[in-house]
Amino acid sequence: MKKIGLTLMGMGLLIIIGILLVLRNNGTFTPKHNQPSVSGVATRSEKRTSQARHKRGKVLVVYMSHTGHTKAVARAIHRQVGGDLYELKTREKYPQKYEKMLKIARKEQDQQRRPKLAGKLPDLKPYRTIVLGYPIWLDKNPMAINTFLNAYPTFKGKTILPFTTSGSSGLGSSLTELKANAKHAQFGKGLAITADELDDTSSLVKKWVQTVGLTNN
Numbered sequence: 001m002k003k004i005g006l007t008l009m010g011m012g013l014l015i016i017i018g019i020l021l022v023l024r025n026n027g028t029f030t031p032k033h034n035q036p037s038v039s040g041v042a043t044r045s046e047k048r049t050s051q052a053r054h055k056r057g058k059v060l061v062v063y064m065s066h067t068g069h070t071k072a073v074a075r076a077i078h079r080q081v082g083g084d085l086y087e088l089k090t091r092e093k094y095p096q097k098y099e100k101m102l103k104i105a106r107k108e109q110d111q112q113r114r115p116k117l118a119g120k121l122p123d124l125k126p127y128r129t130i131v132l133g134y135p136i137w138l139d140k141n142p143m144a145i146n147t148f149l150n151a152y153p154t155f156k157g158k159t160i161l162p163f164t165t166s167g168s169s170g171l172g173s174s175l176t177e178l179k180a181n182a183k184h185a186q187f188g189k190g191l192a193i194t195a196d197e198l199d200d201t202s203s204l205v206k207k208w209v210q211t212v213g214l215t216n217n
């Protein structure tokens with residue numbers, strides 16, 4: 001009898017503590033998924049982010065830039081997305097003078113050249129998403145981008161997200177060129193930043209990163 005009395009008293013105490021806790025929260029229960037996660041339990045939004053990360057896999061931002069515009073965009077993307085950053089450089093340096101560069105670019109295109117690249121190319125195995133940037137030259141990508149793509153026998157299971165800078169051409173006809181040179185690759189929506197949009201790079205990158213599901217936070 002005495003034992004039952006003590007148990008009932010204990011239960012009563014627990015109920016009172018429970019009521020006091022509810023009152024302390026203004027009589028409402030806070031839904032768990034809006035609270036920050038503790039002790040390794042993921043919140044709903046954390047789960048969504050980690051699912052998105054799983055889908056995009058590890059990201060490589062690889063780019064070529066002659067006068068620095070594409071480099072600045074590549075850095076902005078890398079800042080927002082994370083992953084690794086790699087700059088493609090041709091073995092032979094290109095001239096800075098526009099007219100001279102134009103002649104060379106035209107010749108490379110007409111002759112379907114594959115200019116040699118400097119240094120060791122990255123191993124793409126760890127990456128599922130390759131963000132590939134370049135300037136538009138005569139409505140296309142520089143031929144050295146084809147050299148890069150041809151260096152890999154397959155892009156199976158990988159997605160290429162192209163980005164360009166240009167005077168005004170946008171992606172030009174570079175996508176056709178990329179598709180013909182990157183075997184078995186999937187392609188996602190590209191980002192094209194023209195000369196008069198360069199100042200807005202950060203916000204344009206932010207929008208695009210969200211559209212293609214590359215967000216890092």
Ligand SMILES: Cc1cc2nc3c(=O)[nH]c(=O)nc-3n(C[C@H](O)[C@H](O)[C@H](O)COP(=O)(O)O)c2cc1C
Nearest residue numbers: 065066067068069070135138139165166167168169
């Ligand atoms: C050889 C050459 C060809 C170009 N052809 C085009 C073109 O067809 N359309 C265009 O809008 N801009 C063209 N441009 C401008 C570049 O695409 C633009 O300046 C770009 O932002 C340069 O990027 P970068 O600084 O990363 O090299 C050309 C520039 C060069 C040097």
